[in-house]
Amino acid sequence: MLAARPRSGYEIKQLVDTSARFFWAASYGQIYPELKKLETAGLIAGDDSSRGARQSTTFRLTAEGKRAAREWIRKPPEVLETRDEGLLKLFFAGSIDPKRAAEIARERAAISRAKAEQLRGIADALDEAGQPSEGPAAQADAGSLTVLRYGIEMSELAAQWFEDAADDLEKQTISARVGARG
Amino acid sequence: MLAARPRSGYEIKQLVDTSARFFWAASYGQIYPELKKLETAGLIAGDDSSRGARQSTTFRLTAEGKRAAREWIRKPPEVLETRDEGLLKLFFAGSIDPKRAAEIARERAAISRAKAEQLRGIADALDEAGQPSEGPAAQADAGSLTVLRYGIEMSELAAQWFEDAADDLEKQTISARVGARG
DNA sequence: TTAGTCATGTAATTGGTTACATGATTCG
DNA sequence: CGAATCATGTAACCAATTACATGACTAA
Numbered sequence: 476m477l478a479a480r481p482r483s484g485y486e487i488k489q490l491v492d493t494s495a496r497f498f499w500a501a502s503y504g505q506i507y508p509e510l511k512k513l514e515t516a517g518l519i520a521g522d523d524s525s526r527g528a529r530q531s532t533t534f535r536l537t538a539e540g541k542r543a544a545r546e547w548i549r550k551p552p553e554v555l556e557t558r559d560e561g562l563l564k565l566f567f568a569g570s571i572d573p574k575r576a577a578e579i580a581r582e583r584a585a586i587s588r589a590k591a592e593q594l595r596g597i598a599d600a601l602d603e604a605g606q607p608s609e610g611p612a613a614q615a616d617a618g619s620l621t622v623l624r625y626g627i628e629m630s631e632l633a634a635q636w637f638e639d640a641a642d643d644l645e646k647q648t649i650s651a652r653v654g655a656r657g
Numbered sequence: 658m659l660a661a662r663p664r665s666g667y668e669i670k671q672l673v674d675t676s677a678r679f680f681w682a683a684s685y686g687q688i689y690p691e692l693k694k695l696e697t698a699g700l701i702a703g704d705d706s707s708r709g710a711r712q713s714t715t716f717r718l719t720a721e722g723k724r725a726a727r728e729w730i731r732k733p734p735e736v737l738e739t740r741d742e743g744l745l746k747l748f749f750a751g752s753i754d755p756k757r758a759a760e761i762a763r764e765r766a767a768i769s770r771a772k773a774e775q776l777r778g779i780a781d782a783l784d785e786a787g788q789p790s791e792g793p794a795a796q797a798d799a800g801s802l803t804v805l806r807y808g809i810e811m812s813e814l815a816a817q818w819f820e821d822a823a824d825d826l827e828k829q830t831i832s833a834r835v836g837a838r839g
Numbered sequence: 840t841t842a843g844t845c846a847t848g849t850a851a852t853t854g855g856t857t858a859c860a861t862g863a864t865t866c867g
Numbered sequence: 868c869g870a871a872t873c874a875t876g877t878a879a880c881c882a883a884t885t886a887c888a889t890g891a892c893t894a895a
Binding site for chain 1: 874875876877878
């Protein structure tokens with residue numbers, strides 16, 4: 476976050492909430508202690524940017540911090556396995572509540588479609604805002620738009636997939652009734 | 658996990674590792690304490706299933722546990738936001754290491770393709786194993802196959818998307834050179 | 840006989856979240 | 868003048884991982 480330009484903890488939080496929110500969240504309880512840790516480690520340095528009595532510290536990357544950032548981006552991501560509760564529920568739907576499994580899959584499809592729509596709205600708003608003025612803000616938007624498009628496509632595929640899964644589950648229920656062994 | 662049939666903690670771990678691994682992981686340090694908690698809460702009950710001196714406890718859902726499971730599956734999933742480190746890195750690639758951004762995106766595409774291939778291999782193996790014999794094992798495989806297909810499709814879309822993003826980033830680098838303002 | 844797998848569990852640590860606490864400034 | 872927002876931080880808690888510890892049984 477500090478690579479693009481120096482920021483305060485508060486600004487980092489704002490940026491996370493508006494642009495990275497759907498694939499990476501962060502709380503104050505994580506941000507402020509982490510800034511202190513990074514400062515102690517010499518990777519970032521804080522400059523006082525208080526306006527009057529309202530105190531504020533703006534942090535910037537040190538030379539060592541820049542090196543660390545490049546090193547971090549170079550390394551392939553550690554695959555901490557994703558946790559998808561919706562998928563988990565569908566996985567168990569058959570053994571817990573087989574009659575409602577298809578219905579549940581369709582609910583999930585609706586949720587994914589709604590998410591795609593929501594992200595599309597944000598992307599459209601960013602798109603229009605980015606058109607008139609160029610500059611550092613437009614730069615940040617390029618990254619946001621790229622990941623937003625990713626989120627939109629993934630949500631749409633998920634919606635389609637849950638819909639297909641629901642169709643399959645309905646067919647299975649029917650064939651199970653016909654086959655009738657329990 | 659206990660809804661399909663009673664299992665020991667060890668069996669739960671095996672099942673998670675072989676079928677739910679790519680969308681939901683669990684460690685012994687989570688499973689055993691959780692089984693105790695659920696037993697105390699009256700949602701599951703343990704039956705001794707030791708073979709000789711090798712002790713083993715098989716847990717099954719109580720009536721209350723079955724209710725709780727149905728209630729859990731009925732509720733829409735809580736959206737604990739996903740964390741995608743690969744996406745996060747691409748998000749920052751422009752500001753940290755713009756020259757290598759496209760290269761990084763292609764590396765991610767390769768990782769996603771490899772993951773898709775790996776999952777495809779597992780799905781094929783399960784498919785063949787499921788063909789000859791029917792029974793409780795084949796039942797479990799149906800759920801596994803469904804979510805595996807989801808994982809394969811998602812990984813393939815991600816690979817395609819990272820590839821497209823790399824193309825875009827390369828175009829941007831060229832136009833930035835032509836535009837030449839810094 | 841020894842390596843592998845079956846089987847259970849705890850302790851230390853990590854990486855966060857939530858709620859709380861404080862105070863300044865700005866805008867309607 | 869009060870609500871919203873700017874701005875920083877801590878304490879308690881939580882979910883989960885990693886590493887450790889133990890021991891039985893089984894197959895090469």
